Amino acid sequence: MLAAFLPVLALxxxxxxxxxDVSDGPVSLQEAVGLYYQxxxxxxxxxxxxxxxxxxxxxxARRNLVRLLREAGELGEAAGHLTxxxxxEHGDPRLLVELARVSYLSGIHLSGEDREDLxxxxxxxxxxxxxxxxxxxxxxxxxxxxxxxxxxxxxxxxYAWFELGRLSLEAGEYSLAxxxxxxxxxxxxxxxxxxxxxxxxxxxxxxxxPAHGLLGRASASLPWNDAVRKTLQxxxxxxxxxxxxxxxxxxxxxxxxxxxxxxxxPGDREAIPTVRVGLAEGLRExxxxxxxxFRLLATSAPASTVEAVVVEGxxxxxxxVTFNDGEVLIVDEAGSSLVRGPAPIRLVYDAPTSTxxxxxxxxxxxxxxxxxxxxxxxxDIEFLPRTNGITVVxxxxxxxxxxxxxxxxxPASWPAAALEAQAIAARTYTFANxxxxxxxxFDLFASVASASYQGFGNEHRATDDAVNATRxxxxxxxxxxxxxxxxxxxxxxTESSESVWGFPSTLVAVPDRMLEERSHPxxxxxxAHWVESRPVTHSSHPRYSGRAAxxxxxxxxxxxxxxxLGGAAELGRIVSITTRGRGISGRVEExxxxxxxxxxxxRRDAIRNRLGGLRSNLFxxxxxxxxxxxxxxxxxxxxxxxxxxxxxxxxxxxxAAAGYDFSEILAHYYRGAELVQRY
Numbered sequence: 001m002l003a004a005f006l007p008v009l010a011l012x013x014x015x016x017x018x019x020x021d022v023s024d025g026p027v028s029l030q031e032a033v034g035l036y037y038q039x040x041x042x043x044x045x046x047x048x049x050x051x052x053x054x055x056x057x058x059x060x061a062r063r064n065l066v067r068l069l070r071e072a073g074e075l076g077e078a079a080g081h082l083t084x085x086x087x088x089e090h091g092d093p094r095l096l097v098e099l100a101r102v103s104y105l106s107g108i109h110l111s112g113e114d115r116e117d118l119x120x121x122x123x124x125x126x127x128x129x130x131x132x133x134x135x136x137x138x139x140x141x142x143x144x145x146x147x148x149x150x151x152x153x154x155x156x157x158x159y160a161w162f163e164l165g166r167l168s169l170e171a172g173e174y175s176l177a178x179x180x181x182x183x184x185x186x187x188x189x190x191x192x193x194x195x196x197x198x199x200x201x202x203x204x205x206x207x208x209x210p211a212h213g214l215l216g217r218a219s220a221s222l223p224w225n226d227a228v229r230k231t232l233q234x235x236x237x238x239x240x241x242x243x244x245x246x247x248x249x250x251x252x253x254x255x256x257x258x259x260x261x262x263x264x265x266p267g268d269r270e271a272i273p274t275v276r277v278g279l280a281e282g283l284r285e286x287x288x289x290x291x292x293x294f295r296l297l298a299t300s301a302p303a304s305t306v307e308a309v310v311v312e313g314x315x316x317x318x319x320x321v322t323f324n325d326g327e328v329l330i331v332d333e334a335g336s337s338l339v340r341g342p343a344p345i346r347l348v349y350d351a352p353t354s355t356x357x358x359x360x361x362x363x364x365x366x367x368x369x370x371x372x373x374x375x376x377x378x379x380d381i382e383f384l385p386r387t388n389g390i391t392v393v394x395x396x397x398x399x400x401x402x403x404x405x406x407x408x409x410x411p412a413s414w415p416a417a418a419l420e421a422q423a424i425a426a427r428t429y430t431f432a433n434x435x436x437x438x439x440x441x442f443d444l445f446a447s448v449a450s451a452s453y454q455g456f457g458n459e460h461r462a463t464d465d466a467v468n469a470t471r472x473x474x475x476x477x478x479x480x481x482x483x484x485x486x487x488x489x490x491x492x493x494t495e496s497s498e499s500v501w502g503f504p505s506t507l508v509a510v511p512d513r514m515l516e517e518r519s520h521p522x523x524x525x526x527x528a529h530w531v532e533s534r535p536v537t538h539s540s541h542p543r544y545s546g547r548a549a550x551x552x553x554x555x556x557x558x559x560x561x562x563x564x565l566g567g568a569a570e571l572g573r574i575v576s577i578t579t580r581g582r583g584i585s586g587r588v589e590e591x592x593x594x595x596x597x598x599x600x601x602x603r604r605d606a607i608r609n610r611l612g613g614l615r616s617n618l619f620x621x622x623x624x625x626x627x628x629x630x631x632x633x634x635x636x637x638x639x640x641x642x643x644x645x646x647x648x649x650x651x652x653x654x655x656a657a658a659g660y661d662f663s664e665i666l667a668h669y670y671r672g673a674e675l676v677q678r679y
């Protein structure tokens with residue numbers, strides 16, 4: 001029992017692992033770390049047990065053993081080793097925080113007095129974990145006071161606000177619950193667990209319309225969440241006027257919307273290739289409004305490339321495009337049929353500055369930012385009939401595509417050098433991936449699956465200038481275009497494409513310029529400390545890095561993971577999630593999910609989505625055990641946002657702010673690549 005460990009708690013001066021602890025330590029510790037990074041989790045765990053048994057005073061080995069025990073869910077054994085470490089005369093007071101955390105995770109709740117030699121942050125951490133234990137034991141008043149005390153010491157603590165919001169909701173204090181849950185979401189927008197209780201608080205306060213809107217967003221962000229879906233359906237059944245009001249607003253919006261006129265592209269358009277961007281797939285219906293004199297072109301047969309004009313019209317024509325018996329049907333506002341057929345239909349303009357409005361476009365399904373929006377697009381719009389509905393494709397000039405992609409991927413307020421680097425990276429990525437999804441009718445997705453593309457509505461003069469200033473510039477490795485992928489934030493260290501996606505390329509792991517390159521991987525304890533701290537890097541620049549993008553925590557219920565995995569019946573109850581191999585940056589290459597009835601492996605890029613919408617694969621994980629000893633959820637502590645390969649966008653902005661130009665930024669992240677003028 002954990003309670004048996006309480007009498008040995010004692011404090012000593014702070015003691016942290018140095019960067020060379022692994023290389024200078026016992027060979028067996030080095031071997032254990034090597035096994036861990038190679039994916040041999042159980043062998044690494046057993047080897048560390050042997051090292052500690054043979055060398056009880058080897059603190060580095062014991063701390064690494066604790067990390068693996070926590071990941072494996074062996075929390076009682078981990079607590080025993082933690083108390084041994086704390087009891088040492090040179091014990092690290094930070095270990096008291098870790099013991100409070102393990103106490104909560106194990107479900108065996110410990111108490112203990114505060115210690116003056118803890119830093120404010122450590123004290124805030126300890127109060128937080130102890131408060132969660134009090135919530136579980138039912139002492140909500142004391143838990144609320146402790147959570148508030150934690151926030152007084154460290155105001156940025158989204159899960160403390162979240163827990164306070166849930167306590168307020170349970171007490172029927174709906175306005176206070178809203179206030180606290182909104183505070184959690186302001187600090188961590190990806191905390192989708194707050195959507196449902198926040199909607200319930202709104203309903204409790206009688207604010208039905210905003211609750212309905214939030215539940216719609218929650219349904220798009222959490223399509224597997226049955227509770228969200230049921231609450232939304234119940235609300236609509238009880239208040240059908242909400243559905244009617246929403247439809248009336250959509251109709252009114254379509255009537256008054258006028259597609260804007262785009263800024264013209266300077267210089268010669270003819271030398272610039274076009275790109276086909278997939279905006280949506282599987283649609284049964286979509287509403288469209290024209291932004292200029294237009295033509296509808298149709299091919300005579302699905303396999304034909306000869307297009308003929310079938311309809312001509314003027315600006316502000318409101319069209320409805322539907323999928324009917326394998327054909328595309330387009331009708332006007334009066335309901336009169338304009339064109340129908342089994343082949344693609346293309347909407348084109350004579351004026352290159354005309355745009356098209358597409359209404360209620362879904363975006364980000366399954367991500368915290370999911371929703372619907374009316375969007376405007378330059379270029380041609382094509383409607384392709386497919387077996388499951390209509391695929392909508394936007395074909396336009398590559399440079400005009402970049403006018404939207406660059407500010408969709410990087411805020412236009414960021415330094416010019418970073419925007420120019422982003423423009424070149426996005427242009428090169430576009431050409432390197434031309435035809436990648438040709439079987440689906442387009443080159444690239446409009447989503448983060450390729451590059452974020454929101455159309456004309458988010459264009460900005462600053463990013464237009466960056467695109468124009470770098471027109472035609474791409475990055476080459478010899479005779480080949482570099483696949484210039486990028487991500488929002490590397491957490492301070494990028495990773496190789498071989499580790500993240502399984503294939504070698506010129507894209508290698510690169511440390512932030514303010515950090516040293518690693519000659520060997522961090523031990524599990526070093527990695528955990530690095531992930532849970534906030535080292536100063538270009539990637540952590542406060543103006544260009546969201547706090548939750550650089551370092552984050554996510555609590556994921558086991559039911560959500562089972563739902564995302566899709567094979568809950570075959571797995572049975574989930575018993576553990578253990579990592580199987582990491583790259584030099586610490587990013588996880590594979591996880592093994594074990595259940596009472598089976599097991600499954602999740603690899604590489606799929607890990608983030610399948611395990612609960614993680615920001616990155618650079619994380620440590622440990623279970624939260626329920627009263628029956630089975631995990632009821634998992635806590636992920638991580639660094640960075642995105643896959644972590646190629647350019648770090650926050651890091652690029654931080655470098656630009658420090659005086660680096662776009663060529664130096666690109667040379668840092670895409671080693672060995674050369675800038676070439678393509679046109």
